[in-house]
Amino acid sequence: MRMRSRVGLPGAAAGAALLAALGIRAWPEERDEERRRGPGQVPTDLRERDPEATLAARQVYAMLAGLENSARHGRPSRTVIGQHVELHNERHNPNYGDYRGTKPPGYYYRKARDITGRLPGFVELDLGPGYGQPGWAVGQARPYSEAWPSCRRYWGYVEDAVDLAVGVWAGLPRAADGSYRPSGTHRECASGAEAALPHNGGAPAGLVGFSFHQPYPGSPVKGFAQTLHRNSPAAEDPHWFARVVTPGSPEHRALLLDLRYLADHLGYLADRGVPVLLRPYHEMNTAPGRGFWWAGQDPAAFRRLWRLTYDYLVHRRGLHNLIFVWAPNSWDGSYGREPGAYYPGGRYVDVVGVDDYSDTPAEPFGGGAWTEVWFRGLEKYRRPRIVAESFHVPLNAAQPRTLTRTPWVLWTVWGQALSYDNVSTPRKKNTTNDVQQTYYSSRAITAQDFS
Known part of the structure; x- marks a missing residue:
């Protein structure tokens, strides 16, 4: 077992600069301040959940908690504007995005700047699901990925995801680290194609997150199709999921292999001082038989899956740079169910959220302000x-008043939806005016606020 050291100076310095730019305190100086919290106040010290949390992770969490507490007390608050980046689709799917053809890595990170002149303040990437190839693999092996088959076709996006995460937190371009040339480009070993990440000014440019679209444990092929319940053993065997969360079973050993892949890459970020908002097993409250293989399962078994994953990453692998995000599907009564039974508990969760595809700005669900039903529904988790x-x-x-009526701490747009739904059906989800209105709002936190 490899234990991780506490965050080094570069990561801590980036975190301090980030918070100073926003004028937010890092965390309470005295523990008795925590005891004086009023009803409904959100804890501000990540050490309540992880006593060994890195300095940078504590700073980022304190920032988010500070924004939340301001909102709860009716004080002016702000929202970090985020962008999810589907690197595997950008690099390898010519039908993905707002024009036909493959895209440079980080295309939708840069797209926000193309539209507004500003980059997002948060970027979420994905270490899965793979691109329909056998087993876990990487592009060109590096110290953090040398345990996995390397120079595999369609796997170079993994290294780009990790590099972009470091670059968002610490700045791009940065000193050459063996993966990119001083020019900022590198050659993909499997295809020979040149790739370059977008520059962001070379200074801290925001927060970083990862999701993990994990194919079902034991899947011989790693791809999005294998993340779905209907293509997993759970579709035919009602006892399969219970075996996944039972230590000693073949299914559980397969789960640990997947988590090892995740931890190896997150560990590199820990070594570089990068705190990560980790969002595993999202949309777990989707109706049975729909969604991902972990969705719609017995809530007690799901909570066990979450806690097993937490224990592996934090205690067995020593990853203390993580901020855990629990994000159910919008519970509109049809596709998603009320999620409370799936909540793993405050000892295992730092941030709560919602994946909201149930309504549109023009037709809000629930009769209140847009997204208000989810905003109020998550309030009880503190x-x-x-x-x-x-x-x-x-x-x-x-x-036009979403961030005033529902002052979410962070709001992330999914991939290509920033500009177009899909090149084959080019319906605009957001107009240029929509994106500019959001990024120019005084209530929005974008990359320029972190510099």
Whole structure:
């Protein structure tokens, strides 16, 4: 077992600069301040959950908690504007995005700047699901990925994801680390193609997150199709999921292999001082038989899956740079169910959110302000609240006051939806005016606020 050291100076310095730029205190100086919290106040010290949390992770969590507490007390608050980046689709799917053809890595990170002149303040990447190839693999092996088959076709996006995460936290371009040339480009070993990440000014540019679209444990092929319940053993065997969360079973050993792949890459970020908002097993409250292989399962078994994953990453692998995000599907009564039974508990969760695809700005669900039903529904968990996935930016012609009525701490737009739904069906999810209105709002936190 490899234990991780506490965050080094570069990561701590980036975190300090980040918070100083926003004028937010890092964390309470005295523990008795925590005891003086009023009803509903969100804890501000990550050490309540992880006593060994790195300095940078504590600073980021304190920032999010500070924004949440301001919102709960009716004080002016702000929202970090985020962008999910589907690197595997950008690099390898010519039908993905707003024009036909493959894209440079980080295309939708840069797209926000193309539209507004500003980069997002948060970027979420994905270490899965793979691209339909056998087993876990990487592009060109590096110290953090040398345990996995290397120079495999379609796997170079993994290294780009990790490099982009470091670059968002610490700045791009940065000193050559053996993966990119001083020019900022590198050659993909499997295809020979040149790749370059977008520059962001070379200074701290925001927060970093990872999701993990994990194919079902034991899947011989790693791809999005294998993440779905209907293509997993759970579709035919009602006892399969219980075996996944039972130590000693073949299914559980397969789970640990997947988690090892995740931990190896997150560990590199820990060594570089990068705190990560980790969002595993999202949309777990999807109706049975729909969604991902971990969705719609017995809630007690799901909570066990979450806690097993937490224990592996934090205690067995010593990853203390993580901020855990629990994000159910919007519980509209049809596709998603009320998620409370799936909540793993405050000892295992730092941030709560929602993946909201149930409504549109023009037709809000629930009769209140747009997204208000989810904003109020998550209040009881006493954690910072985020929109973890949405097709829409929060401010638009139909909903110009979203961040005033529902001051979410963070709001992330999903991939290509920033500009177009899909090149083959080019319906705009967000107009140029929508994106500009959001990024120029005084309530929005974008990359320029971190520099």
